[in-house]
Amino acid sequence: MNIILLGPPGAGKGTQAARLVSERGMVQLSTGDMLRAAVKAGTPVGVQAKAVMDAGELVSDAIVSALIGERLDQGVEHGAIFDGYPRTAAQADALDLLLAERGQQLDAVIELEVDEAALIERIVGRFTCASCGAGYHDVFKQPAVAGVCDVCGSTEFKRRPDDNAETVSTRMAEYRAKTAPILPLYEARGLVSRVDGMADMDVVGGQIAAILDA
Numbered sequence: 001m002n003i004i005l006l007g008p009p010g011a012g013k014g015t016q017a018a019r020l021v022s023e024r025g026m027v028q029l030s031t032g033d034m035l036r037a038a039v040k041a042g043t044p045v046g047v048q049a050k051a052v053m054d055a056g057e058l059v060s061d062a063i064v065s066a067l068i069g070e071r072l073d074q075g076v077e078h079g080a081i082f083d084g085y086p087r088t089a090a091q092a093d094a095l096d097l098l099l100a101e102r103g104q105q106l107d108a109v110i111e112l113e114v115d116e117a118a119l120i121e122r123i124v125g126r127f128t129c130a131s132c133g134a135g136y137h138d139v140f141k142q143p144a145v146a147g148v149c150d151v152c153g154s155t156e157f158k159r160r161p162d163d164n165a166e167t168v169s170t171r172m173a174e175y176r177a178k179t180a181p182i183l184p185l186y187e188a189r190g191l192v193s194r195v196d197g198m199a200d201m202d203v204v205g206g207q208i209a210a211i212l213d214a
Contacts, residue, residue, distance in 0.1 A: 002105065113197050
């Protein structure tokens with residue numbers, strides 16, 4: 001199955017995508033990660049993208065679509081999870097074409113719905129071990145021994161500089177603005193399902209599994 005996973009920053013898309021990759025053998029196609037990987041590998045699309053970025057310009061829809069096509073051609077036997085793409089009606093049309101050219105289709109669009117105020121609290125409070133990357137939270141998940149990582153014993157922790165209320169609010173507004181144009185397109189095709197992104201991660205995973213297995 002090929003699906004689009006939608007949700008604002010911090011909604012848990014990365015966690016749920018990782019579960020689908022692990023449990024179902026799906027491939028997560030995150031355009032940002034793919035772009036960096038293509039540039040590093042020096043693929044034809046990567047070379048083209050690097051030239052655009054080095055010139056200080058935004059990577060075009062055509063380049064992003066070529067990047068997606070390049071990855072689909074490498075094989076996604078158990079389906080793809082599209083993360084961060086499409087963001088516009090033009091990209092949605094391009095994705096339909098890319099899939100159709102390969103005898104595939106989009107099967108579901110799943111949006112993780114969130115309470116924005118609660119989500120801001122969730123994001124602003126998170127921090128990680130600077131050594132092993134284990135995740136913690138000021139309210140929901142403190143280390144068992146204060147100041148000591150449960151996993152590796154390190155006493156060094158870090159926070160992402162953009163995990164502050166103002167930045168998170170801006171990113172959410174940007175998400176709404178960018179997602180608003182594509183949701184009605186997919187709703188008209190009966191592809192959109194919504195899950196409670198504020199629920200426990202296992203509950204969210206179960207809701208997503210039920211949608212895919214329906």
